[in-house]
Amino acid sequence: MNTAAPFEPWTDETATPLIEFSNVTKRYGEFTAIDQVDLKIYPKEFFALLGPSGCGKTTLMRMLGGFETVTEGTITIDGVDMKGIPPNKRAVNMMFQSYALFPHLTVADNLAFGLKRSNMPKSEIDGRVEEMLRLVQLQKFAHRKPHQMSGGQRQRVALARALAKAPKLLLLDEPLGALDKKLRQETQFELMDIQEKTGTTFVIVTHDQEEAMTVASRIAVMDHGKLKQVDTPDRVYEVPNSVYVADFIGDVNIIEGQVTKVQGDTAELLWGEGKPSIRGMAGNNLSSQTSGAFAVRPEKVAIFTEEPADRHNRVTGMVEDIAYLGNMSTYYVRLENGALIKSQVANDRRIAHRSITWNDTVWLSWTDTAGIVLAS
Numbered sequence: 001m002n003t004a005a006p007f008e009p010w011t012d013e014t015a016t017p018l019i020e021f022s023n024v025t026k027r028y029g030e031f032t033a034i035d036q037v038d039l040k041i042y043p044k045e046f047f048a049l050l051g052p053s054g055c056g057k058t059t060l061m062r063m064l065g066g067f068e069t070v071t072e073g074t075i076t077i078d079g080v081d082m083k084g085i086p087p088n089k090r091a092v093n094m095m096f097q098s099y100a101l102f103p104h105l106t107v108a109d110n111l112a113f114g115l116k117r118s119n120m121p122k123s124e125i126d127g128r129v130e131e132m133l134r135l136v137q138l139q140k141f142a143h144r145k146p147h148q149m150s151g152g153q154r155q156r157v158a159l160a161r162a163l164a165k166a167p168k169l170l171l172l173d174e175p176l177g178a179l180d181k182k183l184r185q186e187t188q189f190e191l192m193d194i195q196e197k198t199g200t201t202f203v204i205v206t207h208d209q210e211e212a213m214t215v216a217s218r219i220a221v222m223d224h225g226k227l228k229q230v231d232t233p234d235r236v237y238e239v240p241n242s243v244y245v246a247d248f249i250g251d252v253n254i255i256e257g258q259v260t261k262v263q264g265d266t267a268e269l270l271w272g273e274g275k276p277s278i279r280g281m282a283g284n285n286l287s288s289q290t291s292g293a294f295a296v297r298p299e300k301v302a303i304f305t306e307e308p309a310d311r312h313n314r315v316t317g318m319v320e321d322i323a324y325l326g327n328m329s330t331y332y333v334r335l336e337n338g339a340l341i342k343s344q345v346a347n348d349r350r351i352a353h354r355s356i357t358w359n360d361t362v363w364l365s366w367t368d369t370a371g372i373v374l375a376s
Contacts, residue, residue, distance in 0.1 A: 007217060009042040016079075018043045018168065018201050019064065024073035026059055026225075033059045035225040036073070043168075046195050046202045048212035051222035052248070057205045058173060060222075064203065065094050065171050078168060093167040097174040099158035101146040108133070108142040111161050118165055132160040135194060152183045156190070163198060172204040176211065188214045209249050213237065221245050237297075241284050243374050246295035253301065253341050259292040259373060267373035269294045272337045279312050283374040296371030298344035303331055304363040305356060314365040317341065319358055331356065333364055 009015040017040035026034035034056050041047045049057035062068040063075060066087035075082045077090065087094075101110050111129045120128065133139045136156040146154050155175065162170055175191075176184045192215050195202045206212050212219050213233040220230045221244075229236055229245045240246035247254060255278060257271035267282035269292055278294045286292065308314055317335040324347075331343045343364055356362055 007044070009045070010040070010218065015042055017041060018045075018078055019203075020074075020076045021060075022074045022076075024060075024063065024075060025071050026056075026063060026068065027071045033225050034063070037225075037227055039220065039227060039230065041201065041203065043201055044199050045217050046192065046204070046215055048216035048219045049203065049205045049222060050207070050209065050212040050219050052207060055222040056225040057222050059225075061094075061171050061173060061203065061205050064169075065092055066090050067094075091168040092171060093162045093165060093169075094171040094173065095158050095162040095175050097177045099146075099154050101154060101157060101161075103146055106143050106145055107138060107149075107157050110146070110157060111164050114161065115164055120165075128164060132164050135163070135197065136160045136190075151179050152187055155179065155187060159191070159194065163194070163200060166198075167200065169201045169203065172202060174206055175204065176206075176208075184211070185214075191215055213249075221248060223248075239281070239283075239372065240295065240374070243293050243295065243376055246372070246374065251298050251342065251344075253296050253298060253371075255294045255296075255339060255341075256376060257292060257294065259286060259288050259290050259375075262286050262288045266368065267292075269373050275315075275337075276312070278371075278373075279368045280371040280373045281369055283372050286373060286375050291376045292373050293376045294371055294373050296366055298330060298342040299328075300366050300370040301341065301343040302365050303333070303343040303345060303356060304365065305360070307363045308365045311365045312368060313370075314363055315341065316361065316363050319356060319360045319362055322354075322358065331362070333362060 019041040021037050021039040024034055024037045049060060051057050059068060063070055066082065066085060082090065108129050111132050112125055115125045115128055133142055136159060138153065138156055141149060141153060176187055179187060188211060204215065216233060218230060218232055219236050221228045221236060223244060229241045236245060236249055240249065243254065246252050255271050257269040259267060260270045260277055261268040262282050265282055266279060267286055268277040268279050270277050280294055315335055317333040319331055320334045321332040323330040328344055328346050333341050333343060335341060341364055
């Protein structure tokens with residue numbers, strides 16, 4: 001039985017962060033790339049900066065690495081203000097998407113390159129290279145050159161090289177973007193295992209929601225230079241604090257309407273004239289008699305051929321499309337008011353004869369705690 005305490009230093013007010021952004025702003029002329037960011041990242045975290053292209057996540061990382069200067073505010077690493085400290089003087093290393101391996105050097109020589117230019121005694125370098133090769137399970141490839149290896153293997157060489165000098169912090173800029181989907185998924189778990197073994201704090205920049213959800217202890221969802229929500233993956237997914245976050249993370253149904261009731265942890269949304277209100281969890285800063293939106297994930301929406309009488313939340317419509325994804329099917333149902341709602345159903349048996357098909361009239365339903373009512 002595992003009785004270890006969960007890793008949640010961000011819930012401990014006495015915990016000291018490794019990284020702290022205090023009112024950090026970055027401007028390029030009149031354009032504000034980062035807008036008054038406050039953020040704490042703790043030792044041994046695997047932290048993800050997530051957002052669409054142009055949201056500022058790479059700029060935030062580059063400031064942390066010392067490749068961009070801060071216009072306003074301060075960044076501290078291990079309690080030291082980083083202002084004016086160049087990248088090579090920080091206890092930070094960075095792994096780029098391109099891997100930037102030396103093509104003319106063997107794997108072992110690539111790993112040793114930075115160590116030979118550090119303060120490490122020459123007698124210890126070979127041992128450290130061997131240790132890094134074991135960490136990424138590439139001992140047999142020590143004398144190969146990068147072009148003789150697969151993309152996934154080159155990625156592991158780049159990771160080992162970045163960790164060789166034992167940095168306090170490793171920055172990963174879209175590190176898996178060049179890999180195919182299956183290899184990327186496998187490598188995500190390798191990254192998590194290596195991060196846990198080394199105890200190094202990882203900060204990863206990605207636009208891949210699934211990747212962030214898989215590897216990160218916490219996720220910062222960004223938009224237009226601002227942090228929209230910083231939380232654990234399950235809370236970002238289950239309890240988004242805004243329509244933007246709900247819509248950006250994963251697949252979601254959004255129904256707009258008028259908030260008619262907020263009572264404790266629950267709220268109700270009127271979404272159509274003569275229609276029963278939708279009931280769900282109440283989001284933050286929600287007030288009655290204001291416009292709002294209800295967000296519910298497709299996998300939490302059940303689909304029926306007859307009206308379910310035992311649930312408050314139920315709507316009817318026609319099946320407009322069906323997406324068969326192997327392990328699951330997604331039903332696209334057009335409601336009477338024109339809204340399109342998705343219901344995702346696990347394919348736990350062979351689909352020889354669908355009980356529901358195109359143009360069928362169906363009922364959709366979900367529990368009172370399946371979705372969340374958010375301020376719009």
